[in-house]
Amino acid sequence: LSDRLAQTFKNLRTKGRLSEADIDATIREIRRALLDADVAVPVVREFTGQVRERALSAEVSGALNPAQQVVKIVNEELVGVLGGQTRTLRFAKTAPTVIMLAGLQGAGKTTFAGKLGHWLKEQGHTPLLVAADLQRPNAVTQLSVVAERAGVPVFAPHPGNQSGADAEYGPVIGDPVAVARDGVETARQRQHDVVIIDTAGRLGVDELLMRQAADIRDATQPDEVLFVIDAMIGQDAVATAKAFEEGVDFTGVVLSKLDGDARGGAALSVTGVTGRPILFASTGEKLTDLEVFHPDRMASRILDMGDVLTLIEQAEKAFDAEQAAQMAAKVESGQDFTLADFLVQMQQLRNMGSMKKMLGMLPGMGQMRDAIENFDEREVDRIEAIVRSMTPAERENPKIINGSRRARIARGSGSTTTDVNQLLERFENAQKMMRQVARGGGVPGMPGMGG
Numbered sequence: 546l547s548d549r550l551a552q553t554f555k556n557l558r559t560k561g562r563l564s565e566a567d568i569d570a571t572i573r574e575i576r577r578a579l580l581d582a583d584v585a586v587p588v589v590r591e592f593t594g595q596v597r598e599r600a601l602s603a604e605v606s607g608a609l610n611p612a613q614q615v616v617k618i619v620n621e622e623l624v625g626v627l628g629g630q631t632r633t634l635r636f637a638k639t640a641p642t643v644i645m646l647a648g649l650q651g652a653g654k655t656t657f658a659g660k661l662g663h664w665l666k667e668q669g670h671t672p673l674l675v676a677a678d679l680q681r682p683n684a685v686t687q688l689s690v691v692a693e694r695a696g697v698p699v700f701a702p703h704p705g706n707q708s709g710a711d712a713e714y715g716p717v718i719g720d721p722v723a724v725a726r727d728g729v730e731t732a733r734q735r736q737h738d739v740v741i742i743d744t745a746g747r748l749g750v751d752e753l754l755m756r757q758a759a760d761i762r763d764a765t766q767p768d769e770v771l772f773v774i775d776a777m778i779g780q781d782a783v784a785t786a787k788a789f790e791e792g793v794d795f796t797g798v799v800l801s802k803l804d805g806d807a808r809g810g811a812a813l814s815v816t817g818v819t820g821r822p823i824l825f826a827s828t829g830e831k832l833t834d835l836e837v838f839h840p841d842r843m844a845s846r847i848l849d850m851g852d853v854l855t856l857i858e859q860a861e862k863a864f865d866a867e868q869a870a871q872m873a874a875k876v877e878s879g880q881d882f883t884l885a886d887f888l889v890q891m892q893q894l895r896n897m898g899s900m901k902k903m904l905g906m907l908p909g910m911g912q913m914r915d916a917i918e919n920f921d922e923r924e925v926d927r928i929e930a931i932v933r934s935m936t937p938a939e940r941e942n943p944k945i946i947n948g949s950r951r952a953r954i955a956r957g958s959g960s961t962t963t964d965v966n967q968l969l970e971r972f973e974n975a976q977k978m979m980r981q982v983a984r985g986g987g988v989p990g991m992p993g994m995g996g
């Protein structure tokens with residue numbers, strides 16, 4: 546995906562401004578890329594529509610070239626569809642908070658129940674796991690094993706004995722709805738502040754499964770119903786999510802098996818179609834393989850352009866477009882380029898220097914790369930110290946800096962007179978260059994950079 550996008554962006558980057566045709570060409574690529582990542586078709590259509598609208602009306606940024614602006618818009622829209630901010634668990638005003646899990650068989654509910662129990666316990670909660678999956682003979686055992694590993698108690702009928710009793714908690718009948726209800730009641734009595742109800746899934750969506758889940762929901766009045774979905778599910782994500790939305794309804798989503806090579810298209814499909822936020826990502830078989838879901842990180846994963854996005858952020862930070870425009874205007878109006886201006890430019894360069902490593906990836910930055918690669922950040926510190934040791938008069942008019950002033954500045958900045966001389970020479974060159982640019986009428990990008 547990233548290769549193709551990168552190619553498209555490369556095609557765009559030489560143009561000054563995006564035309565409608567340019568945008569549409571990009572949109573076509575993004576559409577294809579999202580479909581490759583297994584995002585559902587209607588979600589792709591809506592998404593690309595949004596991006597197109599925004600790209601057409603985008604304000605031209607001083608710091609980014611048009612291609613970067615499109616990446617930025619795509620990314621922002623993606624984050625938006627994925628839920629914007631991270632959404633955290635909602636706890637009940639009066640304990641216990643009831644969290645019910647729903648999803649297909651094999652989605653990762655039981656595994657997630659253990660992880661969530663562990664996670665909550667680490668945060669000082671006292672969760673209770675409830676085994677309301679009585680569909681498969683070993684489902685209860687599986688949850689008990691997971692719970693033990695997590696160090697969290699479990700409420701369950703004794704395995705292999707439908708009328709038996711759990712070692713810790715009382716006898717229950719073999720009806721999942723009753724087990725769930727009794728589990729919540731037990732949590733209340735024993736002052737567990739969170740209850741996690743594991744439920745049964747089927748291989749496919751079916752009536753009976755949905756009715757059972759809805760009955761468990763009605764009996765326990767959960768604060769959160771979390772729909773657990775396998776990230777590898779692909780195009781089926783939409784149908785499955787819709788079925789669970791209609792059959793049980795859910796307040797949030799857990800994306801499981803994100804440790805596989807799924808691009809995460811399912812994330813966009815589910816949030817795009819149901820509007821429900823993703824709360825957690827399950828990323829492995831170990832108890833600790835659980836992450837709070839971050840829409841921005843997922844967006845990068847879907848686009849597979851994380852590094853480029855980071856770079857864009859840094860470029861915006863480093864390059865203050867307004868400042869550059871001010872400086873250009875100043876030079877063009879014939880005002881002199883001062884040492885203070887020079888210092889500002891050097892500081893901008895230093896900010897750029899911190900992104901040295903990634904420069905090769907940023908489209909349109911090729912010409913700056915060499916200058917920045919040869920740039921020594923400590924140099925800026927030295928220059929800064931020297932300029933700061935000058936009086937305001939000296940900064941405005943460096944011509945007055947004679948021998949004794951040079952010695953004083955060198956002492957004050959902890960450098961040598963040779964350093965001071967070199968700086969003044971560099972500054973004069975930069976100033977000359979700025980004057981030339983001003984005469985030529987051109988707008989300088991970053992003068993002083995060749996220095």
Ligand code: GDP
Nearest residue numbers: 650651652653654655656801802827828829830
């Ligand atoms: P359930 O039927 O919804 O309860 O699903 P399970 O929790 O039993 O998980 C089904 C299978 O997927 C098991 O073999 C789990 O070990 C595995 N599994 C669950 N979550 C993850 C995950 O995040 N990553 C990986 N790699 N495997 C997982």
Ligand code: MG
Nearest residue numbers: 654655678684
């Ligand atoms: Mg299970």
